[in-house]
């Protein structure tokens with residue numbers, strides 16, 4: 486082409502592209518959905534908020550402005566309407582998890598968290614269900630969980646008493662929750678609570694997760710990073726391999742383990758028939774062991790951290806909770822904790838406002854489409870719901886933005902709307918499989934803390950700003966810490 490025609494050709498191509506983009510944006514079946522004008526053309530604004538850790542706030546603000554159904558990107562719709570949420574998450578709805586999950590999880594094969602095929606997922610779920618049932622956890626794992634929670638609180642107390650800065654509860658809850666789920670997955674403790682820091686395997690797991698976020702949100706950047714030969718970058722892009730190799734330990738303990746050395750997979754296999762056994766191959770155990778650690782560590786740790794922070798911000802509530810815990814037996818049995826009214830009400834309230842996974846749970850609309858609020862969303866579009874918005878809806882929860890530790894004291898008064906909106910552990914067939922384990926850790930961690938660290942206060946270095954939520958699928962405090970102090974002599978039981 487003669488060089489004097491090159492520029493006009495480029496301009497013409499650009500104009501044609503813009504006309505096509507404009508045409509398809511305005512004739513698409515989604516063009517009538519409410520939302521900001523740019524969401525018809527680009528996902529760049531949404532991606533910007535995801536990468537800056539502010540997706541939940543951005544989408545929530547769009548719901549406040551545009552209502553319960555909002556187009557947030559050309560092929561993505563956010564739904565906060567309760568009837569829409571029920572349709573998306575109900576069992577057998579046909580709304581499958583989107584590709585997002587597979588990109589996010591750092592393994593070669595999709596594990597239970599990311600699987601899309603409903604039959605394969607249901608089979609894996611059945612296999613896991615026994616091991617994660619409340620009764621199995623109580624019989625086989627309560628003493629491990631309890632001793633780790635006791636050690637975590639002992640470490641918190643050691644750091645908190647008499648020191649100016651105090652103890653970082655986020656650090657100790659993270660080591661506790663990671664030690665718990667690592668022990669269950671691998672069949673032996675990583676002893677991170679004893680070491681006071683995380684192991685190289687957990688470093689690799691976190692790097693693999695970071696690599697997954699990049700793969701999900703910025704695939705081109707992820708590919709290019711492979712060619713940058715610095716040690717730091719290579720650690721991130723090759724972290725998958727470290728995680729995969731380490732999984733061999735889970736396989737060995739599944740086969741050889743007895744008693745405490747047996748892991749959850751060993752228990753699953755022992756309780757399954759030969760067909761089910763065959764469905765759990767060695768590479769699945771590697772995958773699942775890593776995934777369970779990701780799903781079961783920061784989630785519980787962050788929730789416990791916000792619990793301490795929220796309660797310490799309300800001295801009267803703190804005193805009442807400490808009194809309730811002090812009135813229980815020296816053993817703090819699980820059944821006592823399950824029946825402790827204020828403890829459980831506070832935990833529900835923490836899960837409402839600060840549950841660790843309040844963000845988008847993306848699903849793909851099935852062939853019949855989704856009709857909600859008078860709009861029709863066609864097959865193939867990605868729809869997502871976020872508990873952050875529903876849990877803060879004041880037409881559902883009165884004074885929704887206020888942390889009210891007594892809100893759930895009498896759960897028989899919960900309205901059907903409240904029950905439908907309350908989804909800290911997700912819903913339907915993909916509801917959190919670790920929720921009984923989470924509740925065990927939350928109850929034990931909180932009760933032991935408020936028994937042994939009575940009168941704790943937030944350290945003077947803490948500000949509300951540091952506890953603002955950073956949202957990267959899960960939430961975590963922006964300041965990456967939560968320091969508390971206990972006065973000498975003030976920590977003993979009354």
Ligand code: HEM
Pocket residue numbers: 597598599610666777780781782784785788840841842846847908909910911912914915916917918919920922923
């Ligand atoms: C307070 C703590 C926790 C919270 C708030 C939480 C929250 C959630 C949520 C919202 C989901 C649904 C995700 C979706 O639909 O996309 C989920 C799924 C899941 N969670 Fe948890 N979780 C917690 C603790 C745990 C623990 C301790 C484990 C350990 C095993 C765990 C393992 C899983 C797994 C494997 C899934 C995927 C289930 C499936 O797709 O079938 N979670 N969790």
